[in-house]
Amino acid sequence: MAVIVDLTLPADTFELGQILRIEGSTQITVETMVPLGGRPIPFVQIQNGTRDAFERTVRDHPAVNEIQLVNSHDEETLYALDWDSSDASLLQTILDLDGVLLSATGTADTWSLELRFPTHSALSEFQEYYLEEDIPVSIKHIYNPTKPDAGPWFGVTPAQRETLAHAVESGYYSLPRNVTTQELAEQFDISDQAVTERLRRGISTLVSNTLLVDPETN
Structure with a gap:
């Protein structure tokens, strides 16, 4: 392993x-x-x-x-x-x-x-x-990485990783929220919808390749 x-x-x-x-x-x-x-x-x-x-x-x-x-x-x-x-x-x-x-x-x-x-x-x-x-x-x-074929970042693409990391560092997931998706979109020069999609897909991939993996299969 x-x-x-x-x-x-x-x-x-x-x-x-x-x-x-x-x-x-x-x-x-x-x-x-x-x-x-x-x-x-x-x-x-x-x-x-x-x-x-x-x-x-x-x-x-x-x-x-x-x-x-x-x-x-x-x-x-x-x-x-x-x-x-x-x-x-x-x-x-x-x-x-x-x-x-x-x-x-x-x-x-x-x-x-x-x-x-x-x-x-x-x-x-x-x-x-x-x-x-x-x-x-x-x-x-x-x-231990939880899924052998997930890649070095658990299957998350470089763009998703960069956006997720920046969102966390900027306080997007803080309470109260310190930055909006529109502000994140402006920083990456993409649409508000594109930022939301990156975050959604990135989190879905992380969960699929970590929390939803049967440890007995590794």
Whole structure:
């Protein structure tokens, strides 16, 4: 059975934290990992960062081949990072164990990772690796995805996930409600009906792939 683990670790003990060095209140997020030629190519987004200084620092790292600007909007900038991952690196160990990096967010001091491993045995091997390497990992949660074919976000599409997350963060489900569907629609530049449909379908999919699954079938 697959298992998902949420963990944190110091930025200087994680290769992306060492390469993607940021300062102050800047936050960096790994949007996706694309395997090219056997190497993991991260697409990373920085927020509230100094773009020129960040690019210069990353390019100066000996493991980096290139960092390419993909898109920039307001205070968010997206890059593709081409780098040479060490065979003994934490990320390479995750890939060797058939693990998947579901999410990764970093600050100047700490990175938070969400990882999915195919079995508890693979997770145990990963834990043995970071203990042997003396990497101070802090485990926050370990849980099983409830439906094997639901995907990394329990079957929710990227648009549904983004809208649901923003609705929760903005207080749409608070009492009293802090934001309306019309206000959410304006933020996503879609219709009020489209927002309602995203929320409805997203919640329906989450419930179907979590609460309505027979645990004996996993």
